[in-house]
Every structure is written in structure tokens, then in C-alpha cells.
Amino acid sequence: MQSEKKYCLYCEKLLKGRSDKRYCNDDCRTAYFNEQKKEEHDEIKTIDLALKKNRRILKSLLGDLKTKSVSEKQLLLKGFNPKYFTHLFKNMSGDEYHFCYDYGYREKPGNKFMIVKQLPVVLQD
Numbered sequence: 803m804q805s806e807k808k809y810c811l812y813c814e815k816l817l818k819g820r821s822d823k824r825y826c827n828d829d830c831r832t833a834y835f836n837e838q839k840k841e842e843h844d845e846i847k848t849i850d851l852a853l854k855k856n857r858r859i860l861k862s863l864l865g866d867l868k869t870k871s872v873s874e875k876q877l878l879l880k881g882f883n884p885k886y887f888t889h890l891f892k893n894m895s896g897d898e899y900h901f902c903y904d905y906g907y908r909e910k911p912g913n914k915f916m917i918v919k920q921l922p923v924v925l926q927d
């Protein structure tokens with residue numbers, strides 16, 4: 803039975819030997835994985851940066867306070883991008899918070915944003 807020709811996923815050289823081989827050698831394998839990682843990194847970099855910037859802005863506005871109300875304009879002027887957040891949280895009263903990592907905010911009437919810091923979560927098994 804003639805098996806199909808296979809080529810290294812990284813350097814595209816013809817592979818000989820075992821039919822389940824996907825790379826010439828470990829170097830090609832490592833290089834291939836590094837390339838994939840870099841590609842993924844590039845794809846998510848913009849969003850990562852936006853999320854981290856959002857967190858920095860919330861953190862700097864909140865300072866040592868527990869909560870702080872700011873205007874939407876104040877946030878936007880600093881370069882805050884409300885399109886990006888890591889998760890949503892709803893408290894018992896049904897108030898919804900948008901979080902960027904451990905810092906979040908809740909929208910209030912009159913284009914106000916109340917900034918909060920997430921309390922450390924105690925994980926239980």
C-alpha cells in the first residue's frame with residue numbers, strides 16, 4: 803500500500819519513516835510550536851493591552867478608596883475602552899458590574915460610573 807507523502811509542518815521537507823511523524827526533528831517541532839504561540843500572542847495582543855490599560859485607569863481613579871464615582875467623560879479622557887472587560891458580576895440586588903481583572907465598575911444614572919475593587923475570593927474545595 804502506497805502511503806501519502808507527508809511533509810514537515812514547519813520546514814515542509816518531505817518526511818521519511820514513521821507515518822505518524824509530523825516534523826523532521828525536535829528542532830522543527832519546537833520552532834513550529836513557538837511560531838503558533840507567537841501568532842496567538844499577536845492576535846490577542848491588542849485586546850490584552852486594552853484590558854490592562856482599562857484596569858490601570860480604574861485602579862488609578864479608585865486609589866485607596868472602596869468605591870468611587872466618576873463621569874463617563876473622565877474615564878474616556880484617560881483612554882478607557884468600555885468595549886473590553888474580562889467578566890460580568892451581578893450582586894444580590896441585581897446590579898451588574900463590568901470587571902477588568904480585579905477592578906470593575908457599575909453604570910449609574912447620569913453617565914456615572916462607580917468603580918470598585920473585587921474582594922479577594924476565597925476558593926474552597
Ligand SMILES: [Zn+2]
Pocket residue numbers: 810811812813814815825826827830
Ligand atoms: Zn522540518
